[in-house]
Amino acid sequence: MVDVDPTYLAVLVALLVVLISCIFVFKKFFGAKADTVLLIGLSDSGKTQMFSKLINNKSTVITYTSLSENIYDGLLTPSNETLRLIDFPGAERMRKQLSEKWLSKERGSLKKIVAVIDSSSINKRARDVAELLYDTLLESNKKVPMLVACNKQDVGLAKAPHVISTLLEKEFSLINQSRAASLQSTDGSNSRALTLTNPNVSFEWNKLPIKVDFVKCCALETDADDEEKNLIGVRDAIGI
Structure with a gap:
């Protein structure tokens, strides 16, 4: 019987544990199929x-504040791929779950994060919106592309996307x-x-390693032929 040095055996076991852990982490964050579109935003x-x-552009929904996700698993792309659509609650008390579940444990499954913004109230809620987007980008480790959907463009006071983009850049710098x-x-x-970027220089979207559009x-889609009153840009961005 061959004697095995206990120290050698301990090192071998430790290396095996590290290897298995690395494989698990790789599969968790890089091996998972990125098939989930996550909708986030303030209430x-x-x-x-x-x-x-x-899901169905002919549907009419009465919305209400919820503390649980809405999940739909059958969103089809033109190439017949199936996507999962998640509507995550906007309540501030849910932020911890957003971070721990979707931006950490399930990050590898995310294809895109869609941040929905009320364009008509952005001046009043700019800091709150910026905090949510900032933390989402930071906690997802800047790994998931983001689409900022400037919603409610049918409202007279709504700000244009380029105005919102500039406003949020300033808030991110602060x-x-x-x-x-x-x-x-x-x-x-x-x-x-x-911090997302170097705090000593002004924040710019192009300084991030992922794309933010x-x-x-x-969302009401009151006029399918009017670009400002439909979801064409959102559909195109997520590939449906």
Whole structure:
């Protein structure tokens, strides 16, 4: 019988455990099929109406505040691929679940994140919208492309996508700076790992490693021939 050095055996077992862990992590985050479109946004942004219209553009939905996701598994692409559509609640108390479940554990399944914005109230809620988008991009490790759906374009006070894009860039710059300053004042840690981009320069969308697009839309789809009153841009972006 051959004697085996216990130290050698322990190292071998440790290496095996690390290898298995690496394989698990790889499959979890890179091996999963990216087939999920995740709708996020503040309450009253029009997410549930959009969810309903993307499934069936003839449907009419009475929306209400919910604390659970709406899930549809049968969204078909022109090439007959099946996508899963998730309407995640806008309630602030659900942010932890959004982060832990969809932006972490299920991140590998995400094809695109659609951030639905009420274009008619963006001036009043710019900071709240920016905080949600900022945290979503940060907590998803800047791995998932994002579409910002500038909803309610049928409302007279609605802002155009390019205006919203510029407004959010400014808000992101402020968030970068405030979080960096807060971290440095508490423990002196490297703030760049916990901010989206370098806090010492103004934020720009093109500084991110993933693409963030802005489109105009109206979840009510009151006029299918009017680009501002339909979901054509959203449908094209998610490939349905």
